[in-house]
Amino acid sequence: MEKQELFDTVEAERSWLEDLSQSIWADPEVALQEYDSAEKLQDALREEGFEVETGVAGMDTAFIARYGEGDPVVGTMGEFDALPGMSQQATAEREPVEEGAPGHGCGHNLFGVGSLAAAVAVKRAIECGDAEGTVVYAGTPAEEAGGGKVYMVRDGVFDDVDAVVSWHPGWNNAPGKGSCLAVDSFEFRFEGETAHAAASPESGRSALDGVQLLGTGIEYMREHVPQAARIHYVVTDGGDAANIVPGEAAMECLVRAPDRAEVERISEWVKDAAEGAALMSGTELEATKTSGMYGVLPNHELGDVIRENMADAEFTLTEDQAQFASELKETLENPSYGRVQPEHREAAAEAAMFTQPIDAPDEGKTGSYSTDTGDVSWNVPVGRFTAATWPPGTPAHSWQAVAAGKELGTAGMLFAGKTIAGALYDLLTDEDRLARATGEFTQRKGDREYESPLPDDADPYELVDR
Ligand SMILES: [Zn+2]
Incomplete structure (x- = not known):
């Protein structure tokens, strides 16, 4: 033909x-x-x-x-x-x-x-x-x-x-x-204690503080990751009302870099920062990897x-x-x-x-x-x-x-x-x-093995709903 x-x-x-x-x-x-x-x-x-x-x-x-x-x-x-x-x-x-x-x-x-x-x-x-x-x-x-x-x-x-x-x-x-860039995505969910934000703040622990401290940590990391890397985030849950200490707050975060191994290194650092943010704010952290790509x-x-x-x-x-x-x-x-x-x-x-x-x-x-x-x-x-x-x-x-x-x-x-x-x-x-x-x-x-970047229990439908 x-x-x-x-x-x-x-x-x-x-x-x-x-x-x-x-x-x-x-x-x-x-x-x-x-x-x-x-x-x-x-x-x-x-x-x-x-x-x-x-x-x-x-x-x-x-x-x-x-x-x-x-x-x-x-x-x-x-x-x-x-x-x-x-x-x-x-x-x-x-x-x-x-x-x-x-x-x-x-x-x-x-x-x-x-x-x-x-x-x-x-x-x-x-x-x-x-x-x-x-x-x-x-x-x-x-x-x-x-x-x-x-x-x-x-x-x-x-x-x-x-x-x-x-x-x-x-x-x-x-x-x-x-x-193009490899990527990992995460959800960082912080759990604190709600309390009246004016009357009894000492009884509260702000989950939003956790999110904000993590964001601050990420800003300081930027200088120390390779030029081509990208870290971006949004606050998907920042609490309900200003007069309540937020008991729950969450951030969605993406980490990108040309090299898959670099993405994983930076991701580990971001996860450490999230744990640090939880310690600083006296909250509990739930870190979930939601997706990844090469x-x-x-x-x-x-x-x-x-x-x-x-x-x-x-x-x-x-x-x-x-x-x-x-x-x-x-x-x-x-x-x-x-x-x-x-x-x-x-x-x-x-x-x-x-x-x-x-x-x-x-x-x-x-x-x-x-x-x-x-x-x-x-x-x-x-x-x-x-x-x-x-x-x-x-x-x-x-x-x-x-x-x-x-x-x-x-x-x-x-x-x-x-x-x-x-x-x-x-x-x-x-x-x-x-x-x-x-x-x-x-x-x-070369000798780099492909390993699925998806978390083991990843469900595509859950991902789309996020
Ligand atoms: Zn397209």
């Missing part, structure tokens, strides 16, 4: 793929509530002859779809959860569909369907005997809250997969070769496979889409182009859609974010990229991103589908390529 045939398959299926994405966009469901969205994706995959296993890793909306037999096993991932409060119509002005309702502010409707387009195209290649092996589509819920993939990794979902190629909506077409282990070989396929896959934008893109772009108050290399910033600033593929802008860099793809990347070589689904400079989680996600974004979605299809096809048909990706993975990982 020529690569072009694979791309043509995606084009030929354009109409129902766009409908599928739009129907998920129109019914946005937040983390672990994505019942309809997951079902729509599963139905489409079953229709194509994929074997679908639902409810994996203890999550109703997590699923795995497989087609084919034997090795190699190549995979892609699809997210489909929406964000709370981000409801927005597909218009070039701020206009919610329903005030306060969820919306697809991160383009996950496109994400889920773009990857599905690729899985379907690769399946067709296997079906007609042009490629041998298995293609896997992992339906990964709750990216925006809790990180469903970490649970799927712990459940062994990726154990037999040889390589994964995945993407994320964005405003440029570029492979990712960078890393940073991304990059794979340059897969980045190169992606980049080559981007060069061949066509990005088609209709006139209506281009028109809407320029209207939407006008509404951006502070577009930022810092994400791409300096030499591309002018072109990005001028374009309504920045469709020209570029080289990895993040090679050798560590982004200040965390993603549950990190855990996948420590278990199987993962290639990542962004595709242009909204106008250059548009931040994710903005109303413009939601507005673009309905129709405009399907252009980048199909481009992503072609790119992933081409990359997975290369990995199925070119043994050396796959071996190089695996070799790089083994070498980068």
